[in-house]
Amino acid sequence: SLTRSTRPQRLLKAVKQHATRGDPQSVISAIDHFCRHREWAMNVGDEKGCILDSVVSELNPEKVLELGTYCGYSTVRIARLLPPGARLITLEFNPDYAVIARQVIAWAGIEDKVQLVEGASEDWIPRMKEHFGIETFDLVFLDHWKDHYLPDTKLMEGCGLLRKGTVLLADNVICPGVPDYLEYVRNSRSYKSCYFKSHLEYTRAEDGLEKSVFLG
Numbered sequence: 001s002l003t004r005s006t007r008p009q010r011l012l013k014a015v016k017q018h019a020t021r022g023d024p025q026s027v028i029s030a031i032d033h034f035c036r037h038r039e040w041a042m043n044v045g046d047e048k049g050c051i052l053d054s055v056v057s058e059l060n061p062e063k064v065l066e067l068g069t070y071c072g073y074s075t076v077r078i079a080r081l082l083p084p085g086a087r088l089i090t091l092e093f094n095p096d097y098a099v100i101a102r103q104v105i106a107w108a109g110i111e112d113k114v115q116l117v118e119g120a121s122e123d124w125i126p127r128m129k130e131h132f133g134i135e136t137f138d139l140v141f142l143d144h145w146k147d148h149y150l151p152d153t154k155l156m157e158g159c160g161l162l163r164k165g166t167v168l169l170a171d172n173v174i175c176p177g178v179p180d181y182l183e184y185v186r187n188s189r190s191y192k193s194c195y196f197k198s199h200l201e202y203t204r205a206e207d208g209l210e211k212s213v214f215l216g
């Protein structure tokens, strides 16, 4: 076509050129290489990705919700660690990103663990039970619009999607930052929260993940 390709399209091309079909680790490495050496993109990245890996591995979750799929990098990172039968539902608002993410997820060969849903988190969170038969989630990864973290967390509480022990893991709590969300989870008696200091993906700027356990 005459129009310039988009960054997600160039990221997908790099995956198809450098990653092996059915090998999630090679997809992760291909995206990290592309973002470090070609074009920065807002994936959680390799450094924060290792923290994400350790939280997922320790929790061994059956039901995971991801808010903000983007190109599917963290979707692949999480799904590759899930036990058989476990499910990851990922919500993506932007249809152009969803088209790319579906292909990244398929290339990694983990599509049977993942359900990518197009639409806004605020519209889909109230429909998790009737539409997907999900009572509660074991883990929620927040990486979408930063001003949606807090309202969506309150919405998940209100819809009964969090149970004693559900873990919320939030990206970008320093950069771009989510001050209202941080203040809430760190001061609410309903959460035990801790900060994992790291760096903004592919840069030396500070960023980190906040892990908050819902206490019921």
Ligand SMILES: Nc1ncnc2c1ncn2[C@@H]1O[C@H](Cn2cc(CNC(=O)c3cc([N+](=O)[O-])cc(O)c3O)nn2)[C@@H](O)[C@H]1O
Binding pocket: 042, 043, 044, 067, 068, 069, 070, 091, 092, 093, 094, 097, 119, 120, 121, 122, 143, 144, 145, 146, 148, 171, 172, 175, 176, 200, 201
């Ligand atoms: N309510 C929503 N429901 C479903 N998907 C959503 C919603 N809001 C945004 N998204 C989707 O998340 C994807 C990725 N995304 C994430 C953000 C917010 N994240 C950032 O802006 C960000 C920004 C930087 N940064 O600027 O350095 C670094 C990061 O790690 C980030 O996650 N905006 N779009 C986009 O495709 C968007 O459609």
Ligand SMILES: [Mg+2]
Binding pocket: 042, 043, 044, 143, 171, 172
């Ligand atoms: Mg992020």
